[in-house]
Amino acid sequence: MTNANDNLAGADADFDAVVVGAGFAGMYMLYRLREQGLRVRVLEAGGSVGGTWYWNRYPGARVDTETMFYSYQFSNELQQEWEWTQRYPSQEELHAYAKHVTDRFELWPDIQFDSPVAKAIWSEEQQYWSVETADGAQITASYCVMATGCLSAVNTPKFKGLENFSGAVHHTARWPEVGVDFTGQHVAVIGTGSSGVQSIPVFAEQAAQLTVFQRTGNYVIPAHNRGLDPAEVAEIKADYPALRAKASASFSGNYFPVGGPSAVAVSEEERNREYESRWEVGGLAFMAAYADFMTSEEANETASEFIRNKIRGIVKDPATAELLAPKQLFMCKRLCVGTDYYETYNRDNVSLVDVSEAAIDEILPEGVRVGETVYEVDAIVFATGFDAMTGALKRIDIRGVENASLRDLWEDGPRAYLGLAISKFPNMFMITGPGSPSVLTNMIPSIEQHVDWITDCLADMRARGVSRIEPEADAQEEWVAHVNEIADLSMRSTCSSWYLGSNVEGKTRVFMPYIGGFPAYVRKCDEIASAGYTGFSFR
Numbered sequence: 001m002t003n004a005n006d007n008l009a010g011a012d013a014d015f016d017a018v019v020v021g022a023g024f025a026g027m028y029m030l031y032r033l034r035e036q037g038l039r040v041r042v043l044e045a046g047g048s049v050g051g052t053w054y055w056n057r058y059p060g061a062r063v064d065t066e067t068m069f070y071s072y073q074f075s076n077e078l079q080q081e082w083e084w085t086q087r088y089p090s091q092e093e094l095h096a097y098a099k100h101v102t103d104r105f106e107l108w109p110d111i112q113f114d115s116p117v118a119k120a121i122w123s124e125e126q127q128y129w130s131v132e133t134a135d136g137a138q139i140t141a142s143y144c145v146m147a148t149g150c151l152s153a154v155n156t157p158k159f160k161g162l163e164n165f166s167g168a169v170h171h172t173a174r175w176p177e178v179g180v181d182f183t184g185q186h187v188a189v190i191g192t193g194s195s196g197v198q199s200i201p202v203f204a205e206q207a208a209q210l211t212v213f214q215r216t217g218n219y220v221i222p223a224h225n226r227g228l229d230p231a232e233v234a235e236i237k238a239d240y241p242a243l244r245a246k247a248s249a250s251f252s253g254n255y256f257p258v259g260g261p262s263a264v265a266v267s268e269e270e271r272n273r274e275y276e277s278r279w280e281v282g283g284l285a286f287m288a289a290y291a292d293f294m295t296s297e298e299a300n301e302t303a304s305e306f307i308r309n310k311i312r313g314i315v316k317d318p319a320t321a322e323l324l325a326p327k328q329l330f331m332c333k334r335l336c337v338g339t340d341y342y343e344t345y346n347r348d349n350v351s352l353v354d355v356s357e358a359a360i361d362e363i364l365p366e367g368v369r370v371g372e373t374v375y376e377v378d379a380i381v382f383a384t385g386f387d388a389m390t391g392a393l394k395r396i397d398i399r400g401v402e403n404a405s406l407r408d409l410w411e412d413g414p415r416a417y418l419g420l421a422i423s424k425f426p427n428m429f430m431i432t433g434p435g436s437p438s439v440l441t442n443m444i445p446s447i448e449q450h451v452d453w454i455t456d457c458l459a460d461m462r463a464r465g466v467s468r469i470e471p472e473a474d475a476q477e478e479w480v481a482h483v484n485e486i487a488d489l490s491m492r493s494t495c496s497s498w499y500l501g502s503n504v505e506g507k508t509r510v511f512m513p514y515i516g517g518f519p520a521y522v523r524k525c526d527e528i529a530s531a532g533y534t535g536f537s538f539r
């Protein structure tokens with residue numbers, strides 16, 4: 001092993017690198033940095049590894065991406081030995097996988113749990129980061145990697161009177177480990193994004209009465225979840241590297257069958273056949289039916305109307321069906337994948353309340369008030385999502401050179417170079433940060449690409465004897481302009497969604513992820529690295 005402190009900044013620091021977060025990003029970052037001989041400490045707010053798959057343990061929580069491809073590929077032994085049981089495994093299975101990876105690569109000793117990070121301060125004098133947890137403990141490290149997740153900062157709208165509610169209040173992303181028993185209870189669910197879509201059918205089975213408060217109806221494609229067939233798994237595993245490469249070469253890093261270029265260039269009959277077959281297969285692959293959903297309103301409307309008609313066919317009460325039928329463009333918000341979601345509204349114990357125009361006015365001790373109506377409930381579930389992409393970073397007080405505050409600099413939206421690093425914040429990296437494809441792609445391959453890029457960059461720096469890296473302001477501005485410019489070409493940037501921050505009151509509306517596709521982004525990162533890290537300055 002090399003002496004890790006050779007050529008590293010801040011040789012007096014406690015660690016070579018501190019990684020914030022022990023989700024799939026932080027776990028793999030730890031593995032790669034340690035492989036390089038670096039001394040690493042991971043600080044994790046939660047009580048275990050897995051990030052998203054540790055926190056989101058609400059009933060019905062499961063991944064909506066085919067798990068044979070939503071998993072690590074960095075170790076062939078790992079991907080060969082791990083046996084997924086389902087097409088879309090539950091949170092429990094994903095958490096078990098995270099723990100298995102942590103065991104297998106002996107990551108546990110370097111992860112400190114129950115340690116939410118409150119501050120990260122760069123010292124120009126010492127050339128290191130000083131990272132402070134909420135209890136006031138500090139560690140210092142030459143490099144700081146933010147593996148804080150894109151959907152981890154919980155969004156709880158500030159409803160008037162919430163503190164006076166006499167029953168229990170839960171958020172899907174902070175579900176109690178011991179579970180919650182709603183048997184015999186009247187329950188309110190606020191929010192109908194993925195978390196609401198997955199949990200509502202499960203709550204409906206248990207609760208005496210379930211009232212769903214919907215601000216926006218979402219497009220929900222059936223999951224058709226099933227146990228994985230051993231023969232199918234064996235076939236994938238026999239050809240894993242090639243299939244992974246094929247997935248990475250696709251626009252979203254997913255292994256989807258690619259459809260035609262335009263939904264309106266084919267006959268209605270052919271188009272509906274395509275939609276039917278994708279509806280039957282289920283899942284996010286519906287999005288890949290045609291390439292022009294985000295550039296042609298006419299094309300978009302064909303998919304929207306197909307799904308609305310499905311809803312009208314499933315939901316028996318026509319008024320409820322119309323309320324559920326989404327009005328916004330298909331794919332503008334993250335597409336949901338569900339099991340018996342629309343069917344649940346045929347149950348006698350489930351009702352839907354429209355809060356798109358008349359919003360929730362307040363929470364009373366006995367329930368939820370909308371206009372003159374009070375919905376009396378024993379419990380309220382917030383399925384209200386996250387302060388996406390920037391929330392987890394802005395909730396930490398991050399200070400760079402000359403005490404520059406990330407919160408202030410990102411007041412009008414995030415600015416980062418490649419979504420990987422930020423000007424004025426030397427030796428700090430982000431994994432799947434704003435300005436990278438992240439949430440528009442299959443997250444685990446995106447995470448691996450970022451972690452590998454960062455590791456290679458640090459190895460290159462050590463080989464060249466440089467210890468400090470920071471994006472140049474001009475290169476960053478150019479990248480941000482490019483990210484915005486291509487976002488404007490897509491209708492995705494035109495409607496309310498967490499991609500734009502419109503779900504959080506007061507958040508500046510900026511389309512945050514890079515929409516140019518995974519392959520184009522990877523090419524750009526690789527070009528920059530091979531040209532000697534253009535756009536970065538070194539010392």
Ligand code: NA7
Nearest residue numbers: 157191192193194195196215216334383384385386498503
């Ligand atoms: P989402 O997708 O952000 O969904 C949150 C839901 O909560 C959505 O329906 C919101 O309506 C609703 N919401 C938020 N604030 C309010 C208020 N004040 N009143 C009523 N309704 C509200 O979060 P999820 O946790 O479901 O999913 C996040 C991602 O995780 C998902 O996209 C997948 O990638 C996995 P809105 O649509 O803003 O009108």
